[in-house]
Amino acid sequence: MQTKTVLLLGANSDVAKAAILQYNALGYRVLAASRSTDALHDFVAAKVMQKEWVDVLYFDATDFNSHAAFYAALPEKPHVVVYAAGFLQHNEAALRDFAGALQMMQVHYAGAVSILNIVAMDTQNTRLERIVGLSSLSGVRGRRSNFIYGSTKAAFTQYLAGLRQYLFSRKVTVNVIVAGYIRSKMTAGLGLPESLMLEPAFIARAVVRPAHRFTIVPGFKWKLIYTALKWMPEQLVARLP
Template sequence: MQKHVLILGANSDVAKAAIPLYVAKGYHVMAASRNTVALQDLVEEKGIPEKQVTILSFDAADFEQHADFYQRLPAKPHIVLYAAGFLKNNEEALHDWSGSYQMMQVHYCGAVSILNIIATDTSNTHLEKIVGLSSLSGVRGRKSNFIYGSTKAAFTQYLAGLRQHLFQRRITVNVVVAGYIRSKMTAGLDLPESLMLEPSFIAQAVVGAGNGFVLVPGYKWKVIYHILRLLPEKLVARLP
C-alpha cells in the first residue's frame, strides 16, 4: 500500500524541496498551499509524475475551513509536514498589529487548528509522524526578532506537548529548529553568508527525521542552538 504525505504550506522553499524527496522514496504527496499555481509549476519543472502529487488549496489562517479541508483529503496521511511561514520585520510588527497577528495565525494558531484535527482523528490508524518546521528564533527572546520568535517558540512548545499526547499511539512528532535559510522569506535581509543554509539541506533533514524530537540541521547551528539555550540572560540582552 502506498503511503501518503500531507504538506501544509507546501509553497515554502523547504517544502518545495521536500516534495521530490518524498516522491523519490515512494510516497504520494498531498501538497497544500494558497498558491496552487506555483505548486503546479514546480511539479512540471521537476518532472514529477502527476499521479504522485495531488495539489490542494489550503490557507493556514482560514480556521473555519480546516475541518472541511481535512475531510476532503483524497487519503488519510501517514506523515504530516507543517511548513507554512510568514515573516514581518520586527520593527514593523511592533507598530503594525496586522503583521504581528498574521505571524501568529500562520505559525501558531493555524498550526494548532489543523494539527489538532489531524491528531484527534483516531480513525486514521495510518498516521506515523508529524513534523513541524520551526526556527532558532524561538529558542530565546532577542530584541531584533522577538515577535516572530515568540510565534515559533509557541509552535515548538505545542509540538512538544503533542508529542507526549500521541506517544501511546506510537505517533512520532518532530520539530526542525532551523537557522538562516536562503529563501524568499529571508531575501533582502542582511544575514551572514557563512551561516546560510539551502532549503534542500533542511528538506533532507525533514524527510530523514527519526525518532528524536528536536532536529537542528547543520553543525554550526547545533552549536549556536546549545549556546543560546545556556547563555545567561544578561548576555542574551546584548545580542542583536
C-alpha cells in the same frame, strides 16, 4: 509495498518544495497544500518526476473555519503530516502594525494548532505515523531584533512538544525542525551571514528523514549556536542583536 502518503501544509515554501521532490523520489504520494496553488502546479509541472503522485490542494492556514472540511475532503488520510507554513514581518514593522504581528501568530501558531488538532483527533486514521513541524532558532530565546516572530515559533515548538506526549500511546512520532538561516524567498534581502546560510534541500532532508528525537537542528554550526543560545545567561542574551 503500500505507498505512503504525506500531507505537506504550506507547500509553496522553498523547504517544502524541496521536500516534495525528496518525498516523490522515495515513492510517497504527496498532498501539497497551499494558498498558492498556481505556483505549485507550475513547480510540479517543471520539477517533479512522478507527477501522478502529487496532488495540489488549496489550504489557508489562517482560515480556521475551513480546516475541518479541508481535512475531511483529503483524497486519502496521511501517514505523515508536515507543517511548513510561514510568514515573516520585520520586528520593527510588527511592533507598529499589529496586523502583521497577528498574521505571524495565525500562520505559525494558531493555524498550526487548528489543523494539527484535527489531525491528532482523527483516531480512525490508524496509518498516521509522524507529524513534523518546521520551527526556527528564533524561538529558542527572545532577542530584541526578532522577538515577535520568535515568540510565534516558540509557541509552535511548545505545542509540538506537548503533542508528542499526547500521541505517544498511539505510537505517533512528533518532531520539530529547529532551523537556522535558510536561503529562501522569505530571507532574501535580509543581509544574513553567508557562512551560516543553509540550502532548502538540506533542511528538507531533515524533514523527510527525521531522527526519532523531538528536536532536530540541521547543520553542525547551528547545533552549536542552538546549544549556546539555550544555556547562555540572560545578561549575555540581552546584548545580542
